Amino acid sequence: MSQLEDNNYNIDKDQGEAIKREIRRYTHYWYWFVLGIIVALIGAFIYLRYTPKVYNASAKIKILNKTKGLELPSSAFVFNRSNINLENEIEILKSYRIIENVVDRLDLTMRFYEEGNVLTTEIYRLPFNITKTVSNDSIYVGSSYRIVVKPNAFEVTPSSTSKVLNFPNFDTTKSNHNLPFELSLKSKNTIGAVVGKSYIVSLSSISAITNGLKNRIEVGVLGANSDLLKLDFKSQSKSKNERVLNTLIDVFNEDGINDRQEVSRRTIDFIDERFTKLARELDSIEVDIKDYKQKNNLITLDSDAELGISQRTISEQELFEVERELMLSDLLKESIEKPEDKSGLLPANIGLDNSSINGLLDNYNTLVFERENLLKTSAGENNPNVVLLESKLKDVKSNIFASIDSYSKQLEASKAQIARKNRKFSSQVYSLPAKEKAIVDITRQREIKQSLYLFLLQKREEAAINLAITEPSIKVVEYAISNGAPISPNTRSIYLMALLAGLIVPFGVLYVIQLLNTKVKDREDVQERNPKIPIVGELPKVKSDQLIFKNPEDNSVQAEAFRILSSNVDYILPVKEKGTGRVIFCTSTIKGEGKTYVSINLSLSLSSINRKVLLIGADLRNPQIHTHISEEKHKPGLSNYLHDVNYNWRDAIIKGFEKHPNHDIILSGSIPPNPAHLLTNGRFEKLLEEASKEYDYVVVDTAPTILVTDTMLISKLADATIYLVRANYTEKNLLNYSKELNESGKLKNIAYVLNSVDTNKSYGYGYNYGYNYGYGTKE
Structure with missing residues (x-):
């Protein structure tokens, strides 16, 4: 394989890994996606249940050519294009005058609704007789009336007064009222089907209805090279849709016919007027001829x-x-x-x-x-x-x-x-x-x-x-036909959108959270910032009561993680003379990233494999090792040795864990006022030299690097530096500081340990640690 092909392969591989990494970031929160989908589908069901159904009706017409006589074929005719300006015809179809005629003919100024428990739906007609007693031109302000069908009467409540009017025997004609309509029952046999139901009668001005209808009627050319027009109208009533479009077609056709008939009528009127004048002129001419012949004795x-x-x-x-x-x-x-x-x-x-x-x-x-x-x-x-x-x-x-x-x-x-x-x-x-x-x-x-x-x-x-025989203005290709299923809401689209929303909303929320979250989440974040510094271990997130595995035979996920860590750390340690132990520093950028926790458990994991290990608490400013072994904070330790030249460090050694006989601890001791001075007085270096001759490993819990200089002052004494990064705690920008320490050589042989990793995000722990190979995961 050539170098170029190898580079392309590596690029594709890196891209694939990046995609997989991003997928893993979101699949960890799979339950949020499931919950989002369930909630979205429930919302879609409720929306479809209580949203009014809107139906669409369509009709197709062809505008006939109004020219008369024989014409030579034009270029438009040759190329199969209509000579009719369809844009003009569309504007006429949607003109206020035509729509107003439709509204008046169908009496659309009065609309009817049926009230439900949740939803009020428009209907085309009421289940009982209603007769409007006012003309459309007299309606200037909109009004509504609520009609409740009682067992023996109609109850009508005008919205303007809220006064309930009762009409017994289902007949308003026998009572005095100011309602703009009369009500009566078609048949008393049908009263049982409507008793208890409520209806709303809404009256609007003809201009308002016309403008609304004008905006809702859609007219367009059927195709790019077609001379057919398609008419669409949407409402909650199928029959209303069809009647509106069919009436619009009839009104438009009659309007065109009336235009041409008006020409014929005006022609006849003009000719009749001219006939009267011509008759008088002809009579005058005949009289002149008679007089001239008589005067001149002419016959012919x-x-x-x-x-x-x-x-x-x-x-x-x-x-x-x-x-x-x-x-x-x-x-x-x-x-x-x-x-x-x-x-x-x-x-x-x-x-x-x-x-x-x-x-x-x-x-x-x-x-x-x-x-x-x-x-x-x-x-x-x-x-x-x-x-x-x-x-x-x-x-x-x-x-x-x-x-x-x-x-x-x-x-x-x-x-x-x-x-x-x-x-x-x-x-x-x-x-x-x-x-x-x-x-x-x-x-x-x-x-x-x-x-x-x-x-x-x-x-x-x-x-x-x-x-007498005026030809029609249009040819109806297809009268109005309503779709069987409603166009709104679209059940399939709503459920699909709900499904997408159930996925997108959690994804968006997680994306925003992750975008706003500047904490380190996993090893990819660390490798992305500092690819040159190796990661020798990922430690799972555990409960506070299981921080220390005191039993060397412990097979928990935590214990195995530290065994792996100890093994990986051993690989980065340099080879030294036989009989000389190796020094491991544990540090971090800031407080709380788990360096003490890792120091203790790393030292215990090393001692569990029959290695002599000394754990030294070198964080003289904020010692924490004593809290894990129930010792006093000011118990003599490292600070005492560093300060007192006569104090033997061996006197400070304690046993913190009974089941780890090869594990010794030197606590930090009393907190001194000058830790940096004590660490650089030479006695700490002497301690490490002496301890490395007696122990296989010396694990030093040092101070955070960005807060104090203590760790940098003694970093040259370490064979390897374990740098702690805590998931969901350490800021990503802080990784730049450790990168600078590595590149400048201020810290020696740095290796990252990612602490408190969610078991589902870790490479090993996500598969129940080793694919459940003989171990059970303990919480």
């Missing part, structure tokens, strides 16, 4: 244009005929005045439309033919018949001229009249475009109004249809 533009053109054509044709007649009359007149025919005949049937002239022309030509016939036959120009005919011809010709002139004048007059008529028809035709423009403008206004009228009529029908 097409018929009037066709009539005007036909009249103009006829007029022009008549004018043409008159001018033709005039021209023919002029030609005829010219022909009569300058006849081209020598016979004197006049043209006939030239197209004149005058029967008189045509008849005169025919008559004239007939006379001409008669004259010519006469001339040709027998008569000459002077023939009376010829002359008569000539006279007739002149007369007829004269008549022809007169007729032509008269006819021409008549034609001129007709021409002028026809020309005027023609101009009138022409002006009528020429004015048609202006009239058409005017009539088109008026007609356009009428068509606009008519199209608007038809459009609004269509929209009115659409609004009426939408009003």
Whole structure:
């Protein structure tokens, strides 16, 4: 194994040992943990027994898209995300207006409770009839009433007056009272189930209930990519939870429907208002068209244009005929005045439309033919018949001229009249475009109004249809469902928390105690501060009457501990010349750590193995060895020897324990005024030299090191220094002093002995000392 792997192994091993050490520190107090768990579980049972049960109900809804018509898919649609702002819908769901409507609809301003021996529980309804006689708006201040069901009556006590009101026969309607409700019994057959029970009726203002309900209703999105909303409500009543959520869903749905219906209603009202105005405007336009046509003699533009053109054509044709007649009359007149025919005949049937002239022309030509016939036959120009005919011809010709002139004048007059008529028809035709423009403008206004009228009529029908068949605002995915088990208190969690508390509280208390406890508790505390100083023994904590094991054959835990100590001390003592004993100093930092107790028992354990041992009481300031052997404090001893050069130390030796013949004791003697001077006058060193030649071990009980310098003055004389540390007595900071003494060399060959260790904390004693190997533990 490499050096690095070896170091890692050692680190892991040290960490494991540290963990085990910490565990052992707490497992020693296992009974506190057991007691803590028992108390915590009992507390949890009591808490669960008398804590009101709170149930939760949940519902799920989907907000429907309110947009109408066909829409192109947007990016949100492509990525399967809703176009609806769910945050806005959540705020509307939890709005004061919606919640207030729920409170009013369910009449939640009146709440009911059933009193138990310990617990008062909210219930959804009373087991008898109750009718509220005040409106929600009239409740401004909260009040409560206690109802006790007696065998023959209701007893009601208002909290404001504490005056008991009695209502016999379970009917409040037959008595005068100021209660805001009426009570009556559903059936007298059920009275036995409620007699003796007490109920509380609580009335609160609608604002207080609404605000409370608003804070208790939870609305959230079901998932990250979901467009569903989850509604939760908690109370002590399952039915109340479900009714509140279902009513909230209904109110929210109706609110959305009413919003859209309100749009339809307002649309219909607006259209109806516009219909009245449009009807008046259309009537006005129709009257204007009628007046304009009457004023301008119009029927229709097409018929009037066709009539005007036909009249103009006829007029022009008549004018043409008159001018033709005039021209023919002029030609005829010219022909009569300058006849081209020598016979004197006049043209006939030239197209004149005058029967008189045509008849005169025919008559004239007939006379001409008669004259010519006469001339040709027998008569000459002077023939009376010829002359008569000539006279007739002149007369007829004269008549022809007169007729032509008269006819021409008549034609001129007709021409002028026809020309005027023609101009009138022409002006009528020429004015048609202006009239058409005017009539088109008026007609356009009428068509606009008519199209608007038809459009609004269509929209009115659409609004009426939408009003009649308004679609819901939401889709209920899941109506309110209550959990079977209460969510609070959670039995499993409470017991688990109680179990943890039963472990954590004792652990915390022990941790704080240990944290505040600055005393040395076990060998780990010593090794942690001074790892270089070995620990040669751990002495168990014993009762005060068993401090000294006087019997060498004693097999108690204490005796075995000191035998182990004596064996371990022997290992740290240096090897000396044969026949020379070894000197062991027992000291401590402060008074009370057990150095005298250890000195005596260590010396006894060494003598029990047939070794000659001398115990010297060198604590001249506060001697204690005499208290364990029932000797006087001022019996001659070490101080006498040190002071009197003629005093033999052997004269101070006493036997303190009958069953230990190899054990001798030199007490401290009288308390001197100058112990330090006496210990350094050389006689103490001489004593040790002489005693080490006669004894195998010399055990010296010295003074505490931090209080006086006595021990440091003689420390060089020791072969080993047993340094006492008392568990749960010695301060941890005092270990630093012994560490300094070791590092500075002021004390020689130091080894710790941990005194008064709890048997459960020691390495050996925790297992009943040697796994109960043939010994019994004595208290």
